[in-house]
Every structure is written in structure tokens, then in C-alpha cells.
Amino acid sequence: MRVLAHPAAPSAIDLRARAHCVDCAIRQHAVCSHCDVDELEFLSAIKTYRNYRPGEPILAMGERAPFLGTMVEGVASMSRLLPDGRRQVVGLLFPGDLVGRPFSPVSPFEYVAVTEARLCAFDRPQFEAALRATPSLERRLLEMTLDELDSAREWMVLLGRKSAQEKMCSFFALAARRALRLEKRDPIDGMLVVLPMSREDMADFLGLTIETVSRQISALKKSGVIELIDARHLLIPSWSDLLDAGGGDIELY
Amino acid sequence: MRVLAHPAAPSAIDLRARAHCVDCAIRQHAVCSHCDVDELEFLSAIKTYRNYRPGEPILAMGERAPFLGTMVEGVASMSRLLPDGRRQVVGLLFPGDLVGRPFSPVSPFEYVAVTEARLCAFDRPQFEAALRATPSLERRLLEMTLDELDSAREWMVLLGRKSAQEKMCSFFALAARRALRLEKRDPIDGMLVVLPMSREDMADFLGLTIETVSRQISALKKSGVIELIDARHLLIPSWSDLLDAGGGDIELY
DNA sequence: CGGGAATTTGACACTCCTCAACACACGTGG
DNA sequence: CCACGTGTGTTGAGGAGTGTCAAATTCCCG
Numbered sequence: 219m220r221v222l223a224h225p226a227a228p229s230a231i232d233l234r235a236r237a238h239c240v241d242c243a244i245r246q247h248a249v250c251s252h253c254d255v256d257e258l259e260f261l262s263a264i265k266t267y268r269n270y271r272p273g274e275p276i277l278a279m280g281e282r283a284p285f286l287g288t289m290v291e292g293v294a295s296m297s298r299l300l301p302d303g304r305r306q307v308v309g310l311l312f313p314g315d316l317v318g319r320p321f322s323p324v325s326p327f328e329y330v331a332v333t334e335a336r337l338c339a340f341d342r343p344q345f346e347a348a349l350r351a352t353p354s355l356e357r358r359l360l361e362m363t364l365d366e367l368d369s370a371r372e373w374m375v376l377l378g379r380k381s382a383q384e385k386m387c388s389f390f391a392l393a394a395r396r397a398l399r400l401e402k403r404d405p406i407d408g409m410l411v412v413l414p415m416s417r418e419d420m421a422d423f424l425g426l427t428i429e430t431v432s433r434q435i436s437a438l439k440k441s442g443v444i445e446l447i448d449a450r451h452l453l454i455p456s457w458s459d460l461l462d463a464g465g466g467d468i469e470l471y
Numbered sequence: 472m473r474v475l476a477h478p479a480a481p482s483a484i485d486l487r488a489r490a491h492c493v494d495c496a497i498r499q500h501a502v503c504s505h506c507d508v509d510e511l512e513f514l515s516a517i518k519t520y521r522n523y524r525p526g527e528p529i530l531a532m533g534e535r536a537p538f539l540g541t542m543v544e545g546v547a548s549m550s551r552l553l554p555d556g557r558r559q560v561v562g563l564l565f566p567g568d569l570v571g572r573p574f575s576p577v578s579p580f581e582y583v584a585v586t587e588a589r590l591c592a593f594d595r596p597q598f599e600a601a602l603r604a605t606p607s608l609e610r611r612l613l614e615m616t617l618d619e620l621d622s623a624r625e626w627m628v629l630l631g632r633k634s635a636q637e638k639m640c641s642f643f644a645l646a647a648r649r650a651l652r653l654e655k656r657d658p659i660d661g662m663l664v665v666l667p668m669s670r671e672d673m674a675d676f677l678g679l680t681i682e683t684v685s686r687q688i689s690a691l692k693k694s695g696v697i698e699l700i701d702a703r704h705l706l707i708p709s710w711s712d713l714l715d716a717g718g719g720d721i722e723l724y
Numbered sequence: 725c726g727g728g729a730a731t732t733t734g735a736c737a738c739t740c741c742t743c744a745a746c747a748c749a750c751g752t753g754g
Numbered sequence: 755c756c757a758c759g760t761g762t763g764t765t766g767a768g769g770a771g772t773g774t775c776a777a778a779t780t781c782c783c784g
Contacts, residue, residue, distance in 0.1 A: 298628045301719050306631040308624035319617070326621055353606070360609065363616045364572070368579055370623040371561035375551045377630035378559040378678030382772070417731065425631025427773055432732055449731065449781080466554050635740065670763060680741060685764055702763065 238262070244400070247314025248288045248338075249362060252354040264344045270294075270331035276317060279328040285339040286318040286346075292335030293414040296327045297422060307423035309370070310415075312396045320359060321346060332415045369471050377425045380465050385424040386434045387464030390444065394454065395471060405457050413450045438463070491515070497653070500567025501541045501591075502615060505607040517597045523547075523584035529570060532581040538592040539571035539599075545588030546667040549580045550675060560676035562623070563668075565649045573612060574599060585668045622724050630678045633718050638677040639687045640717030643697065647707065648724060658710050666703045691716070 239258040245251055250261055268287070270276055276294060277283045289311050296309040308327060311317060317337060319325045340348075349356050376388050394411045398404065413420070417428040424431065439446045443463050445453040454460050492511040498504055503514055521540065523529055529547060530536045542564050549562040561580060564570060570590060572578045593601075602609050629641050647664045651657065666673070670681040677684065692699045696716050698706040707713050 296624075298624075300628070300632060304632045306628040308627045319621070321614070321617065327624065356609065356613065357603075360613045360616065361574070363613065363620055364574065367616055367620045367623060368572070370620060370627065371549075371551075371580065374561045374623065374627055374630055375553070375559040377627055378675075379553060379557045422631075428731080429733085429774080430772060433772095436732075681763080682742085682765085683740060686740090689764075 239265075242290075242338075244288070244290055244313040247400070249316055249355060249358050250288070252358045253352070254354070257348075257352055257354060260348065261340065261345075264341050264348075266339050268337040268339050270335045270337070272331060272333055274331045276329040276331055276335075276337065277325055279326065280324050282323045283318050283325055283342060285342050286316065286320060287337040287339035289313045289315045289317060290336040290338050292331065292333040294329055294331050294335050295415070295419060295423070296329055298327050305422045306425065307419060308373075309366070310392075310396070310423065313400055316359075316362060318342075320349065332419060365471075372469075382424075382426055382430050382434050383437065383463065384465035385426065386431065386438060387443065387460050389420060389424055390452070390454065391460055391464055392471070399471070405454070407454065407456050409454050409457075410447075411452050411454060413452070417449075492518075495543075495591075497541070497543055497566040500653070502569055502608060502611050503541070505611045506605070507607070510601075510605055510607060513601065514593065514598075517594050517601075519592050521590040521592050523588045523590070525584060525586055527584045529582040529584055529588075529590065530578055532579065533577050535576045536571050536578055536595060538595050539569065539573060540590040540592035542566050542568045542570060543589040543591050545584065545586040547582055547584050547588050548668070548672060548676070549582055551580050558675045559678065560672060561626075562619070563645075563649070563676065566653055569612075569615060571595075573602065585672060618724070625722070635677075635679055635683050635687050636690065636716065637718035638679065639684065639691060640696065640713050642673060642677055643705070643707065644713055644717055645724070652724070658707070660707065660709050662707050662710075663700075664705050664707060666705070670702075 239245060239250065239253075239262050240255065242248075250258060253261065266285075267290070268276075268285075270292070276287075279299065290313055292313075294311040294317065295307045296311060297305055297307040299305050310332070311329070317329055317339075323342065349359060376385055380388065390411055390413075391405075393413060394405055394409065397412060415423075417431050420426075421428045421431045426434075435444070435446065438444045441463075442455065443459055445455060447453065492498060492503065492506075492515050493508065495501070495503075503511060506514065519538075520543070521529075523545075529540075532552065543566055545566075547564040547570065548560045549564060550558055550560040552558050563585070564582070570582055570592075576595065602612060629638055633641065643664055643666075644658075646666060647658050647662065650665060668676075670684050673679075674681045674684045679687075688697070688699065691697045694716075695708065696712055698708060700706065
């Protein structure tokens with residue numbers, strides 16, 4: 219891993235910015251979105267913020283995780299490493315998404331920060347007790363889990379049946395939609411898409427190699443479906459062209 | 472679809488066999504496993520049994536489903552059909568598994584009976600109301616959904632990163648484990664595995680073609696990992712050999 | 725400006741898909 | 755009873771799409 223610019227301690231627990239939950243910008247997307255002020259007050263008492271730098275592990279596979287958390291800023295990945303080194307990313311986590319496996323202290327996947335990331339972390343036993351005692355929390359977790367299950371299954375369609383080109387287009391659409399969701403806006407033609415991750419992460423997410431990812435991006439640039447600004451930024455001249463090239467049918471989140 | 476032997480009405484609602492929930496053989500695996508007798512009594516009042524024959528649709532994609540159900544007997548598939556005819560099976564449903572998407576009347580996937588199948592179906596609005604009012608039910612649904620999410624992600628690893636050969640082995644292991652689970656037994660060397668589905672269904676589940684499935688089965692037979700009895704039955708001489716050939720690492724359910 | 729990482733591009737190999745023929749079981753009807 | 759059709763599965767030949775390995779290029783940051 220490369221040497222990083224600012225040498226803050228990894229997984230630094232950030233005691234400064236214990237902002238009030240009521241003002242939390244991503245609460246509507248988080249597991250606590252249905253909570254009332256009293257419930258938020260309780261969660262506030264058991265939360266700590268944790269900051270991560272790109273590439274930094276959040277939870278190792280099989281590790282007994284002491285906390286569960288909500289992504290507040292940045293992007294993280296959830297992945298499985300096979301014994302021979304093959305890796306598959308099984309989920310991307312954006313602000314509001316839950317990090318960790320409730321009711322099971324050892325996660326079957328590893329969580330890694332993809333960008334600079336910030337987590338609102340809850341002590342696991344206390345959070346699980348809160349879940350049991352707080353219907354609004356448990357219900358919201360159920361909603362989120364059902365939605366994630368739908369998303370995972372949509373992604374299975376992509377992994378099992380789509381071509382490399384279609385996979386890339388679907389990924390761009392996903393990245394665009396997830397970024398827009400936080401601002402409650404809809405995709406428009408000409409919009410900018412930020413690719414928050416390296417070619418390697420994309421490849422591992424899409425079940426491809428970095429070379430194939432790179433080649434498909436070049437091909438899509440040539441065919442005009444995307445306009446490449448730099449390796450991490452591109453424009454979508456026509457949203458519907460992108461969806462068509464993505465094999466249609468799927469609305470991935 | 473072929474003409475079937477016994478021309479009973481499709482999706483026949485079976486009023487005869489309203490067995491008592493207390494005696495239900497698969498209840499421990501179902502959404503109602505945590506319910507007490509009173510709760511079971513209520514569920515009993517809103518349940519009907521439905522029978523399906525192989526290939527028969529249970530819920531069409533995008534259909535407003537009037538019921539949610541629990542698989543009682545047989546196997547069903549959950550799949551997505553792309554506009555151009557490509558199909559991806561995103562889940563197999565065994566006895567105890569839930570059919571349908573709670574809290575969303577239109578399922579994003581279609582459900583089809585793979586074998587003769589029997590469903591314990593609940594009126595959707597009433598079941599959802601029961602979920603809201605019954606913590607034991609809602610909690611169990613959350614547990615099941617979290618487990619399914621883990622399984623879906625494990626399957627993503629298979630779809631994205633495994634070779635055709637590894638996919639076949641993982642599938643055999645899955646079929647074996649799911650069958651054994653109902654009897655609370657563990658896999659043993661020499662055990663019989665029943666393949667409940669056609670080559671086409673397997674291919675669509677594994678992200679392969681039927682020809683590749685067929686060829687890999689022949690190859691695994693030749694290499695001794697499996698012993699083929701007929702197209703739907705095989706023996707596993709060595710469980711650990713099977714797992715090794717499956718790429719290791721994954722415990723799929 | 726220099727060094728290392730990330731990305732792109734190229735040449736080639738290999739897995740898996742496509743298209744086609746064939747085998748087999750089963751049911752039907754002559 | 756056997757010929758025939760249909761559905762299902764197997765096998766073969768050839769090719770497309772990705773992966774592998776290697777080199778060139780760009781980017782980033784000191």
C-alpha cells in the first residue's frame with residue numbers, strides 16, 4: 219500500500235465532532251431514520267466517529283467486530299478474498315449504509331475504506347440491545363436489509379449474465395445514481411460522474427480484470443457513450459444511451 | 472411446456488390439508504418459527520395451501536402479488552429475465568423459505584416452481600399487518616433476511632470469480648446441504664445428491680450455458696469427483712474433494 | 725526532474741459460448 | 755408392437771470474449 223499523505227492514526231476515533239443526531243445530514247438514509255428524539259439521544263450516547271483513509275481496513279473478514287456503524291462520508295467496499303487471491307467485491311457502501319453484520323459478531327466479508335471515509339460507530343452489544351428494544355430501529359433495519367437483498371440480487375444478474383461492456387455501463391449508472399440520491403436529484407444528460415474507486419476495485423466489483431475494465435472504458439469513450447475527463451471523472455452525454463448500453467432492465471442501487 | 476400427467480387446476484388452492492401449524496414439519500425453518508400458539512392460531516386463519524407443478528409460475532415479475540408464502544414442499548426458483556431472453560436465477564427456494572417480497576406488492580423477480588411444490592400462502596395485507604403487530608414474526612423475518620443477504624453475497628462471489636468447474640461443484644455442495652438441512656444431518660462421503668432441476672435451470676443459476684453445465688458434469692464424472700447415477704442423481708465419493716474442487720472458502724446455503 | 729504507482733495498450737492464450745448434430749427417454753397414435 | 759415426435763441431455767467443431775503476461779504511458783508527489 220502506498221505511503222499516505224497525512225499520517226493520522228488509523229481508525230482514529232474522532233471525539234471532536236460528535237454532532238447532534240438531529241442535524242445529521244445522512245440520517246434519512248440511515249438505520250436511525252425512524253427514531254424519535256429520545257431514541258436519537260440514546261444512540262448519541264453510544265456512538266463514536268471513526269475516520270479511515272483510502273485502502274484502510276474497517277473490519278477484517280472473520281474478525282470479531284466490536285462495533286456496527288453507519289457510513290457518514292465516503293465510500294467503502296465489502297468483499298471476499300478467495301484463498302488463491304481472487305477477490306470479489308459484493309457491495310459498495312455509501313453514506314447511510316450500514317457497516318457490519320447485525321446479530322453476528324464475525325462478518326463473513328471484509329470492509330475496506332475506498333475513499334476517505336467517516337463512520338458513525340455504535341458499540342455492538344449496546345446497539346444490538348437497542349435494536350431489540352426499539353421497534354423503530356428494528357423495523358428500519360428490516361427495510362434496509364430487504365432493499366439490500368434486492369440490490370444484491372440485481373447485481374447477481376449483472377455478474378451472471380452481462381457482458382463486460384454492459385457491466386461497465388451498469389456500474390457508471392450505479393455510481394451516478396448513488397451520488398445523486400444523497401442530494402435527492404435525478405440523473406440528467408451531460409451529468410458528471412465521479413468514479414470513487416480504482417480500476418482494480420471496479421474490476422473486483424464487476425467480476426472482471428483491470429485490463430478489461432480499462433479496455434471497455436476506452437471503447438465506451440470511442441463510441442461516445444461516455445466522455446472521459448480523467449481516470450476518475452466522466453460525463454454521460456445521454457443517460458438513455460448509457461442505460462441501453464447497460465443491457466437495460468435493471469435499476470441498480 | 473409439456474403436457475402434464477395429471478390435469479389438476481394450476482395454483483389449486485388446497486382446502487383439504489389445513490394441517491395444524493403446531494405439527495408443521497418445516498416450521499422451525501420458516502418465518503413463523505418463533506411464534507407462540509396464539510400467533511400460530513392467527514396465522515392459521517389466514518393461510519391457504521397452494522400446489523404447483525414443475526415449471527408453473529408462482530408469481531410473475533412485476534405482478535401485484537396477493538399473497539406471501541412459505542415453501543412447504545419442493546423447490547422453486549427466483550429469477551430475472553432480461554429483455555433479450557437471457558435469464559439469471561438469483562435464488563433457489565427450499566422448504567421453509569419465504570416466497571415474495573414483504574412490504575412491496577410487486578416483486579422485482581419471478582417465482583417459478585422447479586419441482587412439484589407446495590406453498591403455505593398468507594393473504595398479503597393481513598400477513599404484513601401481522602408482521603407489524605408481532606415482534607416474534609418481524610424479528611424472525613429480519614433474521615431470515617440477513618441470512619439470505621449473506622447467501623446472496625456468497626453467490627455473487629461464485630458468479631463473479633469462479634470457473635465453470637468450480638461453479639458446478641459449489642452447486643452440488645449447495646444442493647446437498649440444503650437437502651440435508653431439513654433432516655438436520657451432515658454431509659457424509661458417498662452420499663446421494665438429488666438435482667432437483669433441469670440443466671437449463673442450473674445453467675441460469677450459475678451464469679453458464681446448458682452445454683457448459685453438461686460438459687463440466689462429464690468432466691467431474693471422469694475425474695471422479697462425482698459418480699453420475701442418472702441425469703438427476705449423483706454420488707459424492709469424497710465431500711472434501713468436492714469442496715476443494717469448488718474453490719474452497721465458501722459455505723453456501 | 726525523478727520514481728513509483730496506476731492506467732492503458734498490445735499480443736496471445738484459454739475458457740466458455742454458439743451452432744449443430746446426435747442420443748436417449750417418454751408418450752402418442754397407427 | 756413399433757414408428758414417430760417432442761423434450762431433454764450430451765458431444766463436437768469453431769469462434770468470440772476475456773484473461774494473462776508484458777510493455778508503454780500517464781499521473782502523482784516528492
